[in-house]
Amino acid sequence: MADGPGALEAFRKDVRTWLEANCPPSMRTPMPEDEVPWGGRNGRFKNPESKAWLDAMGAKGWTAPTWPAAYGGGGLTAAENAVLQDELRKIKARPPLFSFGLWMFGPVLLEYGNEEQKKRFLPGIVRGEIRWCQGYSEPGAGSDLAGLQTKCEDKGDHYLVNGQKVWTSYANEADWMFCLVRTDATVKHEGISFVLFDMTTPGVETRPILLISGSSPFCETFLTDVKVPKDQLVGRVNGGWEIAKRLLMYERQNISASGFGGAGGLTLDDIAVEYVGLENGKLADADLRARIAEHRMFDRAFGLTVRRATEEAKAGGDVGHMASMFKVAAATLNQQKSELTIEALGNRGLGWGGEGFDPRALKATRDWLRSKGNSIEGGTTEVNLNVIAKRVLGLRDHQ
Numbered sequence: 349m350a351d352g353p354g355a356l357e358a359f360r361k362d363v364r365t366w367l368e369a370n371c372p373p374s375m376r377t378p379m380p381e382d383e384v385p386w387g388g389r390n391g392r393f394k395n396p397e398s399k400a401w402l403d404a405m406g407a408k409g410w411t412a413p414t415w416p417a418a419y420g421g422g423g424l425t426a427a428e429n430a431v432l433q434d435e436l437r438k439i440k441a442r443p444p445l446f447s448f449g450l451w452m453f454g455p456v457l458l459e460y461g462n463e464e465q466k467k468r469f470l471p472g473i474v475r476g477e478i479r480w481c482q483g484y485s486e487p488g489a490g491s492d493l494a495g496l497q498t499k500c501e502d503k504g505d506h507y508l509v510n511g512q513k514v515w516t517s518y519a520n521e522a523d524w525m526f527c528l529v530r531t532d533a534t535v536k537h538e539g540i541s542f543v544l545f546d547m548t549t550p551g552v553e554t555r556p557i558l559l560i561s562g563s564s565p566f567c568e569t570f571l572t573d574v575k576v577p578k579d580q581l582v583g584r585v586n587g588g589w590e591i592a593k594r595l596l597m598y599e600r601q602n603i604s605a606s607g608f609g610g611a612g613g614l615t616l617d618d619i620a621v622e623y624v625g626l627e628n629g630k631l632a633d634a635d636l637r638a639r640i641a642e643h644r645m646f647d648r649a650f651g652l653t654v655r656r657a658t659e660e661a662k663a664g665g666d667v668g669h670m671a672s673m674f675k676v677a678a679a680t681l682n683q684q685k686s687e688l689t690i691e692a693l694g695n696r697g698l699g700w701g702g703e704g705f706d707p708r709a710l711k712a713t714r715d716w717l718r719s720k721g722n723s724i725e726g727g728t729t730e731v732n733l734n735v736i737a738k739r740v741l742g743l744r745d746h747q
């Protein structure tokens with residue numbers, strides 16, 4: 349604990365020294381898309397320094413700085429974590445780990461899991477050893493998630509799960525799934541439970557879906573007579589909906605905080621300068637210049653608002669439903685940025701492949717197509733607007 353000004357300064361010095369010794373030089377450069385560190389049993393690390401960086405941060409617990417040290421986390425206070433993040437920003441350190449475990453599952457397990465589950469699952473998340481996927485959506489249950497039908501029967505010494513999930517991001521590369529299942533078909537929200545299982549369990553089958561962007565980041569997941577040990581139920585039987593909603597909140601918060609920013613590449617400004625050109629030190633296209641400036645102002649204001657809300661949340665304020673507001677704004681801003689990028693690229697933004705195109709321009713085109721999903725993933729914009737209307741603005745249902 350180091351919360352007084354003097355103690356925090358001493359902590360900052362220690363952090364700096366540690367980062368100097370442990371953050372490899374290549375981890376202080378923008379991250380190419382094929383070097384995103386997802387970890388997991390079959391984690392691929394094109395750059396060995398990326399693995400060294402993850403191992404060092406994971407051992408220190410700094411991939412999850414504020415999780416308790418007893419579960420592998422860093423055990424830092426909010427003030428210490430702010431110092432750590434500040435120092436990481438200063439050296440432009442890459443995130444050591446991208447992980448649904450860190451962003452979504454870990455936080456709910458800390459709240460709803462029992463002691464044994466926390467000890468069993470959290471350290472593997474912190475160290476990036478186990479990669480998790482999210483088994484929520486089904487062919488007939490997306491926005492109306494509580495309509496899910498994947499059946500989970502109590503077989504005495506275990507549960508038996510049968511059903512189908514869809515749009516399961518990276519299910520084919522994940523080690524474990526956190527999954528919503530139906531344990532009571534006579535009621536809706538009150539008949540849902542939250543279970544965990546290893547993706548190598550017999551009866552789990554994943555089929556990747558090819559997307560408009562040319563990649564296959566998600567799958568159909570088929571569950572046939574999947575045996576789930578009873579100690580892999582989180583919370584109580586039929587008590588899963590509350591956990592599910594909480595997790596969605598973390599998902600939306602995380603999407604907002606990261607602004608859909610993934611791996612590094614050229615920024616909108618870089619592309620505009622390179623492809624549109626400058627006149628008297630300003631972007632040559634006055635109309636595009638004005639719209640980019642407006643976008644940047646909103647983007648900056650959004651970043652500051654998210655930061656303020658994060659501080660309020662840390663101070664115990666209830667900002668839960670604001671996650672929906674932020675998610676809508678983050679999706680809108682990212683889609684706007686992608687549109688402006690394509691516009692700045694002009695006809696170079698129409699390429700799909702081939703040597704005639706700059707690979708960075710090809711990436712921008714694919715990012716633009718990928719951004720279409722931003723207003724769907726983590727709950728659609730329409731559904732989040734409903735949440736905002738009800739929970740933030742206090743409006744009633746229109747009958």
Ligand SMILES: Cc1cc2nc3c(=O)[nH]c(=O)nc-3n(C[C@H](O)[C@H](O)[C@H](O)COP(=O)(O)OP(=O)(O)OC[C@H]3O[C@@H](n4cnc5c(N)ncnc54)[C@H](O)[C@@H]3O)c2cc1C
Nearest residue numbers: 482483484485490491515516517721724725726727728730
């Ligand atoms: C990139 C990406 C990654 C994803 N990853 C995962 C994952 O890892 N795991 C997972 O479980 N799911 C994942 N999903 C699925 C995602 O959660 C669902 O697509 C989303 O919840 C919407 O459900 P749906 O596709 O069934 O659309 P539907 O629910 O069928 O909606 C269709 C349209 O109707 C609108 N609509 C529906 N209900 C209402 C309403 N009440 N009021 C107004 N409009 C409404 C929606 O806004 C939408 O435009 C992912 C999706 C994307 C795009």
